[in-house]
Amino acid sequence: MTLFRKTLIKLTILNAALLILLLGILSGTIYFYEQSVTFRDSNKMLKDAASGKMPHRSPMRGQDAVDQQRLRTNPRLSWVLTNSSDEQIESSMDTYLGTEGAKNFFKPFLKVTAGSTVEIKVGKTYYHLHAQKGKLLNGKTVKIIFGVDVTPEKNLLNTLRSIILYGLIIGALVSIVVGYFLARRALRPIEKAWDRQNRFVADASHELRTPLSIIQLKIEGLLRQPRQKVQEVGEDIAVMLDETRRLSKLVGNLLTLARSDSNRLEINLAPLDLSAMLKKVTEPFAEMADFEEKSFTLDGADDPIYINGDEQRVHQLLVILLDNAMKFTPKGGAITVDCSRENKYARLSVSDSGCGISDEDLPHIFDRFYQVDSARSGQKGTGLGLSIAEWIVQKHRGKIEATSAVDEGTTFIVRLPLLKNEPEDQKEVHEGDKTNDSNS
Secondary structure (H helix, E strand, O other): OOHHHHHHHHHHHHHEEEEEEHHHHHHHHHHHHHHHHHHHHHHHHHHHHHHHOOOOOOOOHOOOOOOOOHHHOOOOOEEEOOOOOOEEEOOHHHHHHHHHHHHHHHHHHOOOOOOEEEEEEOOEEEEEEEEEEOOOOOOOOOEEEEEEEEEEHHHHHHHHHHHHHHHHHHHHHHHHHHHHHHHHHHHHHHHHHHHHHHHHHHHHHHHHHHHHHOOOHHHHHHHHHHOOOOOOHHHHHHHOOOOOOHHHHHHHHHHHHHHHHHOOOOOEEEEEEEEHHHHHHHHHHHHHHHHOOOEEEEEOOOOEEEEEOOHHHHHHHHHHHHHHHHHOOOOOOOEEEEEEOOOEEEEEEEEEEEOOOOOOOEEEEEOOOOOOOOHOOOOOOOOOHHHHHHHHHHHHEEEEEEEEOOEEEEEEEEEEEEEEOOOOOHHHHHHHHHHHHHHH
């Protein structure tokens, strides 16, 4: 059983237990509240009878008999008077059942102790009983027991309890299903992160193994012929140097992504002239394009455009985009870089006339280690550059997107927020430009 499977089972049990506990608390609250409401009238009747507020004349007040006319107005209430030996002296049922019949009727009532209120069941009938001590006019200590028939209320509560019980059983089954769903939903991003990490490690291992294998092979070849001159093995040394540079670049990119994932890589934001940075970065690329017989055009970099950015990371972003454009643009192709203002953003676009990217590949170009078919493009990289570019843009609270058409080329568009408080000297320049434009 895998780690995620065990965790899924544990979370399901935990979620289901919490949901069942909540259902139990809710059901218990409903039941006990309904119980208090249901028995409210009967309990009040008992208390009123014990305090002498009921509409009948209590035998403890010195009367020889209970006012039967008054008692008939409360047919649910009955009482019995006993001596200290729990022998019946008088009851509310003497007239109806006779002395012996009343004694048999009230026999289950006699076990109630004075000062207590209890519930008993006689046959299929439920009673609430309350007993208290008192004295007759002749000074004898007696115990009077009042009883109220609560069978309708009890049957109602029993029905409610059955409904709640069946509801809890169904709720428990539903809680298990819901608990599994919640656990699955909670683990989904963790599983994705885990799979992504495993894939990252596997891809990184593969990318690292290739240059290391080449370097190892070349070194072993040199060791087998130690007497060869440097001029004779110059090609092998050049290959090793190229793979070493590629390996160094790959390790640097991996370190950048690893630190970005752990939020240990800080971005030092400061006012930055994007136009000036663009001129500086594109200069060597323009020379390289001229050497490779490619057209290179830079537009919109004359006026300063200030952003709040990290100079080192913005430089890295520009190099990644320009390097991609140079790499995939064939001889005789064109590369166009444009920088302009767009609402509250600085808009940077890098276009090439290369082989383009298919619609299937386009949504994945920012995924780590994802590479377009090298057989079609004729180029091979590590698949990390655009992932780093996307991270840099996100850290600057910007957006990056790409549009492409096969055999026509690709355009990357980056939008970075403009600096809110632009330097005063640049404000004057822009205001002067606007004035000149309006005069012309």
